[in-house]
Amino acid sequence: xxxxxxxxxxxxxxxxxxxxxxxxxxxxxxxxxxxxxxxxxxxxxxxxxxxxxxxxxxxxxxxxxxxxxxxxxxxxxxxxxxxxxxxxxxxxxxxxxxxxxxxxxxxxxxxxxxxxxxxxxxxxxxxxxxxxxxxxxxxxxxxxxxxxxxxxxxxxxxxxxxxxxxxxxxxxxxxxxxxxxxxxxxxxxxxxxxxxxxxxxxxxxxxxxxxxxxxxxxxxxxxxxxxxxxxxxxxxxxxxxxxxxxxxxxxxxxxxxxxxxxxxxxxxxxxxxxxxxxxxxxxxxxxxxxxxxxxxxxxxxxxxxxxxxxxxxxxxxxxxxxxxxxxxxxxxxxxxxxxxxxxxxxxxxxxxxxxxxxxxxxxxxxxxxxxxxxxxxxxxxxxxxxxxxxxxxxxxxxxxxxxxxxxxxxxxxxxxxxxxxxxxxxxxxxxxxxxxxxxxxxxxxxxxxxxxxxxxxxxxxxxxxxxxxxxxxxxxxxxxxxxxxxxxxxxxxxxxxxxxxxxxxxxxxxxxxxxxxxxxxxxxxxxxxxxxxxxxxxxxxxxxxxxxxxxxxxxxxxxxxxxxxxxxxxxxxxxxxxxxxxxxxxxxxxxxxxxxxxxxxxxxxxxxxxxxxxxxxxxxxxxxxxxxxxxxxxxxxxxxxxxxxxxxxxxxxxxxxxxxxxxxxxxxxxxxxxxxxxxxxxxxxx
Numbered sequence: 001x002x003x004x005x006x007x008x009x010x011x012x013x014x015x016x017x018x019x020x021x022x023x024x025x026x027x028x029x030x031x032x033x034x035x036x037x038x039x040x041x042x043x044x045x046x047x048x049x050x051x052x053x054x055x056x057x058x059x060x061x062x063x064x065x066x067x068x069x070x071x072x073x074x075x076x077x078x079x080x081x082x083x084x085x086x087x088x089x090x091x092x093x094x095x096x097x098x099x100x101x102x103x104x105x106x107x108x109x110x111x112x113x114x115x116x117x118x119x120x121x122x123x124x125x126x127x128x129x130x131x132x133x134x135x136x137x138x139x140x141x142x143x144x145x146x147x148x149x150x151x152x153x154x155x156x157x158x159x160x161x162x163x164x165x166x167x168x169x170x171x172x173x174x175x176x177x178x179x180x181x182x183x184x185x186x187x188x189x190x191x192x193x194x195x196x197x198x199x200x201x202x203x204x205x206x207x208x209x210x211x212x213x214x215x216x217x218x219x220x221x222x223x224x225x226x227x228x229x230x231x232x233x234x235x236x237x238x239x240x241x242x243x244x245x246x247x248x249x250x251x252x253x254x255x256x257x258x259x260x261x262x263x264x265x266x267x268x269x270x271x272x273x274x275x276x277x278x279x280x281x282x283x284x285x286x287x288x289x290x291x292x293x294x295x296x297x298x299x300x301x302x303x304x305x306x307x308x309x310x311x312x313x314x315x316x317x318x319x320x321x322x323x324x325x326x327x328x329x330x331x332x333x334x335x336x337x338x339x340x341x342x343x344x345x346x347x348x349x350x351x352x353x354x355x356x357x358x359x360x361x362x363x364x365x366x367x368x369x370x371x372x373x374x375x376x377x378x379x380x381x382x383x384x385x386x387x388x389x390x391x392x393x394x395x396x397x398x399x400x401x402x403x404x405x406x407x408x409x410x411x412x413x414x415x416x417x418x419x420x421x422x423x424x425x426x427x428x429x430x431x432x433x434x435x436x437x438x439x440x441x442x443x444x445x446x447x448x449x450x451x452x453x454x455x456x457x458x459x460x461x462x463x464x465x466x467x468x469x470x471x472x473x474x475x476x477x478x479x480x481x482x483x484x485x486x487x488x489x490x491x492x493x494x495x496x497x498x499x500x501x502x503x504x505x506x507x508x509x510x511x512x513x514x515x516x517x518x519x520x521x522x523x524x525x526x527x528x529x530x531x532x533x534x535x536x537x538x539x540x541x542x543x544x545x546x547x548x549x550x551x552x553x554x555x556x557x558x559x560x561x562x563x564x565x566x567x568x569x570x571x572x573x574x575x576x577x578x579x580x581x582x583x584x585x586x587x588x589x590x591x592x593x594x595x596x597x598x599x600x601x602x603x604x605x606x607x608x609x610x611x612x613x614x615x616x617x618x619x620x621x622x623x624x625x626x627x628x629x630x631x632x633x634x635x636x637x638x639x640x641x642x643x644x645x646x647x648x649x650x651x652x653x654x655x656x657x658x659x660x661x662x663x664x665x666x667x668x669x670x671x672x673x674x675x676x677x678x679x680x681x682x683x684x685x686x
Contacts, residue, residue, distance in 0.1 A: 024053045050096040057089040081127040088124050091117040148273035153256035162244050165237045188251045201249050209245045235671055236267045277385045281361055285311040288334050302473045314340040316473045321347045328355035340364040353379040361385055368392035377403035390414040398424040413437045450519040453479050453511045460559040461529045467498035472511045481509035504528045525642055530686040531587055539578035546571030560681035562638055574675035577659040590649040595682035599638045604677045609660030610645050614652035621656055631666055
């Protein structure tokens with residue numbers, strides 16, 4: 001038994017030795033060519049190279065022979081590889097002998113034998129590679145042909161979900177050429193058949209299936225799979241294997257036919273791929289800087305993300321009568337991110353239409369009540385992704401159809417109050433039967449949703465007083481708001497002039513317009529900046545990926561965004577944030593406010609506790625307030641918030657603050673127990 005173990009250990013050295021003769025022999029050949037060109041008589045270095053080739057080839061052959069005897073490889077492939085390796089080793093030794101002997105016949109045989117040896121080197125290496133990586137490894141197409149799962153509920157549990165995991169993490173050691181433990185994981189039949197230790201789907205000692213047991217063994221354990229050094233399965237992949245086995249390792253069922261926990265359903269949902277144009281653009285487009293969006297909005301444009309954290313944009317210039325080509329030049333910087341462009345009720349015309357081809361990813365274009373004619377459609381026909389085109393109230397005629405027909409993805413076309421007749425429209429429908437045409441007034445604004453109103457020159461902080469100005473792209477829309485944190489409706493205060501704010505407020509507002517669906521409610525947390533924090537320092541450095549501007553991030557009056565990688569957050573993983581603030585002289589304080597972020601899908605949660613201490617000498621600190629908050633019991637929406645900690649008015653020169661991290665993801669999280677994050681961006685003291 002000990003001898004057998006020793007041979008296994010020696011055999012395992014084969015991957016170490018096998019590359020040496022390959023490299024040295026190749027170098028020796030290049031060296032010989034170099035010496036021949038230079039007509040050099042320096043032969044010692046060539047002999048040394050060939051001698052090392054022969055020695056390392058012997059070591060490689062010996063260790064490889066022992067490794068092959070340990071089993072797990074296709075016998076025919078192994079036999080071919082072995083005997084080719086024997087031939088390579090013999091030829092390597094003969095090359096060294098011929099290079100050493102002075103006879104003329106040796107020189108004549110030397111070059112042909114060298115070429116034969118190189119050929120054997122290539123064949124032996126190729127056969128070895130086939131055993132390790134598969135017969136078609138060298139010539140197969142290595143780009144992964146990923147099958148997109150559009151509806152996870154209809155996906156096959158094994159074929160679409162489990163098999164790809166096995167192919168990427170397990171099949172390299174359990175295939176037809178290299179079946180470790182006589183186990184193949186390439187098909188349903190081979191998985192059910194199992195290997196020398198039985199089926200991997202059977203339980204061990206009445207516990208988990210053998211496959212799951214091996215996955216959970218310590219990495220250093222010889223029975224752990226995949227072995228140390230191989231790419232390991234992720235926690236999500238292990239969860240999916242567990243789910244599959246729990247459902248009787250069903251090979252033919254769909255996901256909707258299985259039982260799955262909320263955590264598993266959440267993981268499965270991430271496997272869905274949105275194959276629509278919108279989904280593809282969302283996955284490939286780069287995020288637009290918030291600074292650019294803010295600058296555009298400040299200059300009178302309405303630029304908003306299609307959805308929270310989406311890189312795609314909706315741009316509205318509706319009702320503007322002074323649009324020029326410069327407006328489009330400003331938008332060109334991120335033209336590829338713009339998927340909806342609203343130019344309705346503007347002075348947009350045929351000349352300005354030449355700017356539209358730059359917006360090649362447009363899905364929706366609104367040109368109603370503009371000054372365009374059919375000629376403008378020439379500049380639109382190459383917008384291959386366009387799905388919705390509104391030409392209501394324009395001067396277009398049926399000659400526009402030749403351009404509209406080229407819009408292959410067009411699904412909706414609005415033509416009310418144009419010169420196009422129903423007869424002409426019927427001819428277009430024959431050629432594009434799937435096109436939905438809107439030719440009646442009562443269908444024009446069905447389900448039209450108002451864009452959200454916005455704050456002009458938005459600011460999250462103020463010193464003494466703030467006049468909050470709200471606007472909407474439609475001047476005729478009415479804005480309703482509240483300042484007490486309650487949800488507004490049409491009975492709330494109607495916005496008529498800037499809102500005067502003297503204390504911290506939560507302002508909620510929305511837009512309303514007759515015959516339109518009201519906008520979403522927008523929430524703005526406006527904070528009074530409070531006392532000037534003269535000095536601030538951290539007890540421990542934040543995580544290197546989220547360190548903002550160091551401790552200054554907590555007092556720079558710049559709020560972080562939902563995009564936690566915006567450089568405006570300090571973050572700690574699995575531990576608390578501790579900071580100390582100093583005033584130049586003692587101040588009376590009664591409130592500490594801490595800004596934080598929650599984003600459960602990224603393992604980020606609001607703090608679950610706060611502690612506030614005060615001191616006048618930076619030594620004797622008195623605990624002013626300790627707050628404990630509950631761990632969330634279910635998924636919460638992504639949000640930015642301020643938490644106010646109030647206490648009896650105290651005079652202090654130094655204030656120490658601890659922000660308590662949840663430290664581990666809750667049990668309901670898809671990755672329960674993972675080290676969670678706490679993100680803090682601002683601390684205010686009043």
